[in-house]
């Protein structure tokens with residue numbers, strides 16, 4: 478391969494499941510001198526930003542903005558509705574469910590995890606049994622990840638709401654939408670979600686660094702019952718500031734807020750339902766291609782049931798070590814970076830090199846997805862990895878809306 482001409486010059490394409498591609502309009506908007514943080518343009522802009530964020534989350538209730546990543550949001554959300562010694566129940570089917578559970582444990586909470594296995598649908602029977610057994614209502618919250626980015630399963634949030642209602646359990650329903658908000662249909666209020674969280678660097682098309690917590694009055698009431706909440710995480714002043722300074726518990730992230738304004742303008746100009754539909758169609762094109770490749774080789778989608786597959790991220794496997802070989806070839810020769818696999822096996826385990834992921838969240842168009850799939854086609858050929866034919870054609874048929 479030493480004499481292979483590299484085709485990696487040109488605009489690179491980072492197709493990992495976060496951080497995602499940042500639009501030029503967002504980058505330009507962030508190229509902004511620091512503003513007065515006490516009065517003027519920036520101060521006037523933020524209330525509208527909060528309203529437009531709530532439109533993305535489909536909630537009429539409250540929002541708090543943090544300078545943090547997703548791990549910060551796990552802690553921010555729990556800190557406002559639980560205190561050490563409380564119990565929470567976690568519906569887990571991947572690394573991110575497990576991660577939120579770890580954060581809860583570290584905060585001194587009693588954590589029960591119903592783990593249905595990587596990329597397997599939630600075990601509703603076991604969740605039901607846990608809730609029914611809790612006759613004293615010690616469980617204060619049920620933690621659920623909408624799209625678990627590790628195995629790329631999309632979970633059925635309304636079913637979990639229905640379960641809580643059916644057994645009459647008052648626990649808050651808290652949902653991690655970090656991989657899904659701005660990509661997948663999500664209706665916070667209509668689905669009866671009490672707290673939802675998302676970060677800037679995935680569907681919202683921003684650099685990492687901003688975190689958003691949405692909460693309703695039931696969650697706000699729980700906050701009021703707590704004696705002490707870490708001052709930085711406390712959502713009360715952030716969501717109802719007397720002075721601008723309180724929105725961010727300190728200096729506002731000036732440039733990020735200008736970027737967020739541009740990103741939200743793009744989302745609302747397209748229309749949130751159109752954004753969801755675009756992601757759904759692009760995902761179907763990807764699945765069609767992978768199914769064609771799988772006809773003549775080992776490539777498979779981790780989530781078998783299309784109804785449970787994310788529209789924002791796709792986890793795949795080949796035979797080890799071909800997943801890693803494919804990834805490296807795409808990056809080196811085409812300037813196309815695919816995501817590493819995130820499986821239960823530890824880093825360095827030979828199995829690890831079987832898995833990889835495509836990120837297709839946020840600022841992603843049809844031509845980008847066809848480029849990604851064409852790139853994978855070239856890599857399979859160059860690396861002599863067995864595969865079926867007609868994959869890119871199958872994807873094109875989906876995008877042409879012929880299938």
Ligand SMILES: *Cc1c(COP(=O)(O)O)cnc(C)c1O
Nearest residue numbers: 495546547548573624626655656
């Ligand atoms: C990316 C992600 C996280 C973690 O976000 P960080 O910003 O890396 O801390 C948490 N949950 C889900 C579902 C994610 O996709």
